[in-house]
Amino acid sequence: MSESLPGATAPRMTQRQVLEALSGLILGMFVSMLASTVVSSSLPVIIHDLDGNQTAFTWVVTAMLLTTAISTPIWGKLADLTNRKVLYQLAIVIFVLATAAAGFSQNPEMLIAFRAVQGIGAGGLAALSQVLMADIISPRERGRYMGLFGAVMAVATIGGPLLGGVITDAWGWRWNFFVALPVAILALIMVQATLHVPARPKKKTSIDYLGIVLLSVAVSLLLVWVSNAGTTTTGDWADLGNNDWWSLTTVLMVGGAILGILLFIVVELRSKEPLVPLTLFRNRTFTLSVIASIATGIAMFGASVFLSQYMQLARGATPTEAGLMTIPMIGGLLVASIVVGALITRTGRWKPYLVVGAVLLIAGSYLLSTIHYDTDFFLVSVYMFALGAGVGMTMQNLVLVVQNTTRPEEIGVASSGVTFFRSLGGTIGVSVMGAALAAKVIDLVAERKEDITTAIMSLGDKAQYWGEQLQSGSLPKVAEMPEALRVVFEDVYATGISHSFLIAVPFAVLSLIAIVFLPNKPLTSMTTTERLQASEADFATVSVPEAMEVLTPTGSIRTVETPRRSDDD
Structure with a gap:
């Protein structure tokens, strides 16, 4: 019986075999993106129907991003220890079941809870898709396939809000949570049939449970503080008393978060199998990519959340119209992802595209901070396209350059590490932007109180109804307001949302600086397995x-x- 020589490798997969293997992965990612984006255009309607306020709106998004961020390194660690294909299938099941359960929500708290579970599955899909790609495709060839992933994500991101808007307007928002179920079943079958990854030696599985708890507590405390500080205490438009940014609550929450982070670092340094190996930060490429990924996460998640709000609350669009109006941003992401991916594969050069992407992130974030309710929509479209192109050039390629320099034994944890910090950046970014929006809206409503009162008094028989609607503190349906009242609130929300985009600008600048200092190492032509x-x-x-x-x-x-x-x- 012959014995394989050390270093003997299986024959390199043909392009057709690679595409067949990727088909299940791509469909799984499509399910994840579709189930997430199909809700985005209808979220203002959902929160209104469930009697939620701006804080609830932000937490419906943040809860999923938070659990995605926390679970991502866990999935990545498991990917280095056990069967990656089974893990990917498990992530699909968790994600879709939680998504379907969210469709039965009766209040914002119930919706937030199911979205949190949904994020656990999303973390697995995000981390494991990158790891599995590295198993079968070399970094040099991965550019064109990452472009394909970007294209599929863009299609889901374009089609999701459109489909969600149509479903909401025709059958009600709850059906948005059920639409992904048949696609998920097909994805599971495809993954089982087409994805064949090389066998890996079995390792003793050891999970850093204490690290998971400390990280969860630290990040959660920070996000709860950010979401509540500086906003109304009751949610009533007439009650403009704010929670102080500097108070006993702030000291306890921020102090607890800092203590949790310090304890997490100590535990990670002493753990045999750390959740996030801090030794990775000795790699200059990993450290700088993490810094750059934070800004990408803020731009990507912040834009997807608040642009939909802008279209509906500041321009009076329906959910379907809001989906159509955000196409320019997704178009920028689609074009940049496909074109840049192909160019990286053809030339082997990646750094110039990342630099240009970071510049576009800065430009897009700043320009969106200047929009008003009556800004020419052509200009708004140009600003969205620039931001989308910036995300498309940086998001997947930052993972690519990290995988190119990381030891093959740590591909899973390194890939998930970058994805983790991108998700964490997006989570904190959305929370900060949401808190800034809520606080700004409160201030603007206080400034325009006389205008609002005058507008309500001019409504005659409907004055009491609209007065009660505003007193409830729930997110208003601006498009259904009478003209006199609608103009005031469109201006208020447009100013608040544009103000929140300004927060993303310094992070985008920091991203550019980090990318400029990334070592320009050529892409290897070997797969992780090789x-x-x-x-x-x-x-x-x-x-x-x-x-x-x-x-x-x-x-x-x-x-x-x-x-x-x-x-x-």
Whole structure:
């Protein structure tokens, strides 16, 4: 019986085989994106119907982002320890079941809880898709396939809000949560049939449970504080008393978050299998990519949440119209992702595209901070396209450059690490932007109180109805307001939302600085599996001295063993 030599590799997959293997992954990601985006255009309607306020609106988004961020490194760690294909299928099941359950929500709290569970599955899909791609495609070739992933994500992101708007207007918003079920079943079948990853040696699984708890507590405390500080205490438009940013609550929550982070670092340094190996930060590429990913997360998640609100609350659009109006941003993401992915594969150069992407993030964020309720929509479209193109150029490629320099044994945890900080950045960004929006709206309503009172008094028989609607504190349906009242609130929300986009600008600048200092290392043409086998072969060669045959002066052949030269020689 023959034994394979160390370093022997399976034949490289053809493009057709790669596409077949990726089909299940792509469909799984499509389900994830569709189930997330189909709700975005109808979220203002959902929160209104469930009697939620602006804080509830923000937390419906933040809860999912928070659990996505926290679960991502856990999935990544499990990917380095156990069967990645089974994990991916498990993530699909968790995600879709939680999504369907959210459709039965009776109040904002119930919806927030199911969205949190949904985020656990989303974290697995985001982390494992990158890890599985690295198993079968080299970084040099991965550009074109990441472009394909970007295209599918863009289609889901374009089609999701449109489909969600149509469903909401025709059958009601609850059906948005059920639409992904048949696609998910198909995705599970496709993954089982088409995804065949190389077998990996079994390892003893050890999970850093204490690290998970500390990270969850620290991040949750920080987000709860950000969401509540500086906003109304009762949600009543007439009650304009704010929670102080600096108070005993602030000291307890922020102090608790800082203590939790410090304890998390101590635990990670002492853990045998840390959730986020801090040794990764010795890699300059990983550290700078993490910093850059935070800004990408803020731009990506912040824009998707607040642009839909802008279209409906500041321009009076229906959910369907709001989906149509955000197409320019998704168009920018789609074009940039496909074109740049193809160019990286063709040329092997990645850094110039990341720099341009970071510049577009800065430009798009700043320009969106200047919009008003009556800004020419062509200009708004240009601003959205710029931001979308910036996200498309940076999001997937930051993971790519990290995978290119990380040891193959740590691909899972490194890939999920970048995704984790991107999700965490997006989570904190959405919370801060949402808190800033809520606080700004309260201030603007106070400034326009006389105008609002005058508008209500001019409504005659409907004055009491609209007065009670505003007193409830729930997110208003601006499009249904009478003209005199609608103009005031469109101006208020447009100013508040544009103000929140200004928060993303300094993070985008920081992203550009980090990308400029990224080491410009060429992309390898080996897959993760091949790199792992090559490293094992190097170890075997170092362990066993090399033998060579030499010719003696008498003409006979003698075998001489010589130690292999090390990399430091």
